[in-house]
Amino acid sequence: MLATTKNFLRDLWALTAPYWRSKERWKSGALLAVIVGLNLGLVGLNVIFNEWNNLFYNTLQDKNFGEFSHQLFRFCWLAAAFIVVAVYQTYLRQMLTIRWRRWLTDRYIGGWLAHRAYYRLQLANKHTDNPDQRIADDIGNFISQTLSLCLDFMSSVVTLASFALILWNLSGAVSLLGVEVPGYMLWVALIYAIIGTWLVAKIGRPLVRLNFQQQQFEANFRFSLVRLRENAEGVALYAGEAQEARGLDARFADVIGNWWGIMRQQKKLNWFSSGYAQIAIVFPFIVGAPRYFSGAIQLGGLMQTASAFGQVQGALSWFVSAFASLAEWKATVDRLTSFEAALAELGKASEQGAAQRRFTSEPRIAVDNVDIWLPDGSRLLEKLRLQLPEGSRTLITGASGSGKSTLFRVLAGLWPYCDGVICFPAEERLLFLPQKPYLPIAMLRVAVAYPDPPEAHSDAEIQDALTACGLASFADRLDEDQPWGQLMSGGEQQRLAIARALLVKPRWLFLDEATSSLDEATEAGLYQLIVERLPQTGLISIAHHPALAAFHNNRFAIAQSEGTAVAHLASVAVAPDS
Secondary structure, eight states: OHHHHHHHHHHHHHHHHHHHHSTTHHHHHHHHHHHHHHHHHHHHHHHHHHHHHHHHHHHHHHTOHHHHHHHHHHHHHHHHHHHHHHHHHHHHHHHHHHHHHHHHHHHHHHHHHGGGHHHHHHHSOOSOOOHHHIIIIIHHHHHHHHHHHHHHHHHHHHHHHHHHHHHHHHHOEEEETTEEEETHHHHHHHHHHHHHHHHHHHHHTHHHHHHHHHHHHHHHHHHHHHHHHHTHHHHHHHTOHHHHHHHHHHHHHHHHHHHHHHHHHHHHHHHHHHHHHHHHHHHHHHHHHHHHHTTSSOHHHHHHHHHHHHHHHHHHTHHHHHHHHHHHHHHHHHHHHHHHHHHHHHHHHHHHTGGGEEEESSSSEEEEEEEEEOTTSOEEEEEEEEEEOTTOEEEEEEOTTSSHHHHHHHHHTOOOSEEEEEEEETTOOEEEEOSSOOOOSEEHHHHHHTTSOGGGSOHHHHHHHHHHTTOGGGTTOTTOEEOHHHHSOHHHHHHHHHHHHHHHOOSEEEEESTTTTSOHHHHHHHHHHHHHHOTTOEEEEEOSOGGGGGGOSEEEEEEEOTTSSOEEEEEEOOOTTO
């Protein structure tokens, strides 16, 4: 238990410390200081209210209307001050929350995008489900929970320090087995809180695991809904509604099943917490009644003593009242720290494997003795050697499943399961076009110019590229903001990707079956367009269609090695008339 707590505190420090060391620390530190000051102000006002209780109830007992009116007037001023402090304490806490969330979100997005971790996390067997949910939801929850719990804990500590002395002085002494016990109500509050804390920890411990799982299941269900929306046409064409309904029902069943577990555990916790809180209301009157009936204190003194006992008991019982929030908070911290650990591990792996891709002054691409394997460790391609001179056009063919697309990922630096050396010319732009282009939900000019910013190319250039690729009907729609990946057919999306290449004018262009959705005549026309408009661009095409050899001056085939599952590249002569 101690080791677990120590590890959690270490992870929590690693998660929170970077913000308070960043350039935001001065403004946010000043904001936090004001929030803490207001928090302490609320505690101070509670101390004044405690003293007011004594005076107010004594006026009732004495039937002193003049003093009664004065105390009511005083209460109005105290209540107004309390409202102002409470409102601004909440407002400034929300201000600090959004500043911290903005900084931490930028940090996590940067780490997720660095070293292409967003892609490599899908390949690695990491416990990092739904990174989008961790960034979008968990960060906000972590910050609001951290501030709320820390400030509430600080208030409890200050409240305990403020009211413990008051309760000590008010409660007097009691004789227990012949021993005079001073400040007996303070000791009663302490024992009461210790017993309650021990019991609530025992009852509520499973909530930490259940809250962690609930966040995971909720994210899985939401992701399945998004997947259905993104692939609406494919599902509709397959008439797969029944299967989708079964899948969504199964995901939602996880949500409901785990929620029932939370409900059952929360019910047990609420039975105890509610009983604990209700007993705490009447308990100080029972314990303090003998002194009141003996005449040692007046009604105001009894009410002040009860109020002080409630404040001390509440402060000591902070863990009891906050346990459910603590369980949810720990689950959130665990999800964020495990995500950050996975990103850090991928970053180290990327640095260690950086030698696989080198950038040299040579104008060629050289693949030297590269081996490629699958995540399970089985070899896919071995001892690959390629020498691609500047401006050369190379076609790589092979049967389905032979490793063409994996080779494409290796050349792009996405596939971590490989060794050897790949040399690229330095300071020359490379552009990779996959079989399924990515089209952001944005204005069409943004989608066509991607990954360049839209202002990098004029409207005339974008319209010319679209028209050249057979998308003239879209040339006047540059300002439309649409989900183009759903509105365009597969062939239109591939034409748009070729239009991107015409705009970017890369030094090397890699195509992984980037025209496979097009008919042969259109495919040939686009390759002819690339050759004519990008004469200095080196071209590497990975494709099934041997007819594309007419647009290349080198051809390699991925062939199976005899008696083994491992494949290799073999040079194939290009016909002289091609």
